[in-house]
Amino acid sequence: MKNARVISIITLTLIAALADSEPTLAKRHKAPPDPESIYAELTKAPAKDIARRNPLESDPEAIPAGDKLFQMHCAECHGEMAEGGKKAPSLLVDEVQKSTPGTLFWLLTNGVVRHGMPVWSKLPESQRWQLVSYLKSLAGPTKPTPDQGHTNH
Amino acid sequence: MQKETFAKMMNDYKMRQSRKYRFLFARLVIILSVIAAHAQESPYIVTYDHYLEEPGNLEVEYFSTFGTQRGGNDFHAFWSEFEYGATAWWTTEFYLDGQSTFNESTLFTGFRWENRFRLLQHEHLINPVLYIEYEQTSGADKILKEVEGHDVESDYATPNSIARQEHDHELEFKLLLSRNFHGWNFAENTLATKNLTGGNPWEFGYAIGASRPLALKASAHHCNFCPENFIAGVEMYGGLGDRNSFGLRDTSHYLAPVVAWNLPNDWTIRLSPGFGLNDNSHQFLLRWGLSREFSRFGEAISHLFGGRQ
Numbered sequence: 041m042k043n044a045r046v047i048s049i050i051t052l053t054l055i056a057a058l059a060d061s062e063p064t065l066a067k068r069h070k071a072p073p074d075p076e077s078i079y080a081e082l083t084k085a086p087a088k089d090i091a092r093r094n095p096l097e098s099d100p101e102a103i104p105a106g107d108k109l110f111q112m113h114c115a116e117c118h119g120e121m122a123e124g125g126k127k128a129p130s131l132l133v134d135e136v137q138k139s140t141p142g143t144l145f146w147l148l149t150n151g152v153v154r155h156g157m158p159v160w161s162k163l164p165e166s167q168r169w170q171l172v173s174y175l176k177s178l179a180g181p182t183k184p185t186p187d188q189g190h191t192n193h
Numbered sequence: 194m195q196k197e198t199f200a201k202m203m204n205d206y207k208m209r210q211s212r213k214y215r216f217l218f219a220r221l222v223i224i225l226s227v228i229a230a231h232a233q234e235s236p237y238i239v240t241y242d243h244y245l246e247e248p249g250n251l252e253v254e255y256f257s258t259f260g261t262q263r264g265g266n267d268f269h270a271f272w273s274e275f276e277y278g279a280t281a282w283w284t285t286e287f288y289l290d291g292q293s294t295f296n297e298s299t300l301f302t303g304f305r306w307e308n309r310f311r312l313l314q315h316e317h318l319i320n321p322v323l324y325i326e327y328e329q330t331s332g333a334d335k336i337l338k339e340v341e342g343h344d345v346e347s348d349y350a351t352p353n354s355i356a357r358q359e360h361d362h363e364l365e366f367k368l369l370l371s372r373n374f375h376g377w378n379f380a381e382n383t384l385a386t387k388n389l390t391g392g393n394p395w396e397f398g399y400a401i402g403a404s405r406p407l408a409l410k411a412s413a414h415h416c417n418f419c420p421e422n423f424i425a426g427v428e429m430y431g432g433l434g435d436r437n438s439f440g441l442r443d444t445s446h447y448l449a450p451v452v453a454w455n456l457p458n459d460w461t462i463r464l465s466p467g468f469g470l471n472d473n474s475h476q477f478l479l480r481w482g483l484s485r486e487f488s489r490f491g492e493a494i495s496h497l498f499g500g501r502q
Binding site for chain 1: 233235242244245247248249278280281282311314315316373375376378406409410411412413414415421457488489
């Protein structure tokens, strides 16, 4: 009897856990998180973080390495071309592209836990700066668009 | 005649059900094979850092511990973990434990169910995570996932036939503290556990760890042996006595180098030889683990049962 109660509690919590992830059983008909509120997180970066410069700015390896890291850790939610997906917004928009490298680094480090973006401080600082280099490169003249196809480096 | 028709209908129904379950199982296998996610796992086996599973991802892990045993038979304990990221601040995990004691028997020894909650939204100097676990194990459980109270080597010398008759229902709380500094991770866990069967006092334990990737920058090409794929470190864990006799004495302590190899094809391999630091500890524990992470598991389950694509 006691075992049945414990198993019932565990089962109900596991169902709740599955239902709480987005998009899943319970939320699949709900709208994805509002991109505006997620972009608004960028404005919360402290001044000293906004002013930080990317130490790998002139490293020619930083962009291809950042591309590799992006495909490994970010593309699953933000899309292979950073165009956005069901779970996370586009990173090609002005709100992101006009942010300073320091702001993007701050956001990567702290995540947006309330909206489902995990903290990425588990990647070493250099790798987070490589990701920032890649993200900033998307705004340049060689900015890829979804119909240009994607090349892995 | 009616009986025959009924039997035929039942038979058809059973066959349809069987086909349905086989179809669902095949779909699940296909889904899992295409939703692998790249992992960046810490090398710790006992210590926890403050990173939770990414939301919607499922990590399936197998761990194994070989232990030497004075006054008894050496053993091989093993456990499986199913770790699911419910949200960016909540991870839930289910364990199944077993062990095989040489010259004795192989047993299923129980299950554990743990939940970890991130307490602060942003990264701070020190990042706290609350850990709550319920476990229902037999006295023969030997996975040594933590050391608590006055756990000593001789506790594990009891033959399986006797130890399996003891049943424990435990609640365990941990405060996980962790920070990253110049590529290093430093983690400290303090645990308090209460056996719900009998009038045992609260027992305490600790685990600390430090680790660092072999390279901090990622290379620009995909590779298996790039140094950034390897994370090495060390962890130390042991008991802190109980409410009546708190302290480092009369319990066991271990020191274990740890290494994790995060493969680009979504697998992580961990290895950790552990050494007992006093006479109450097992002299040697060899642990290893294999894990694979599946992204968007919750979404896949939803699709499996007919959810929108």
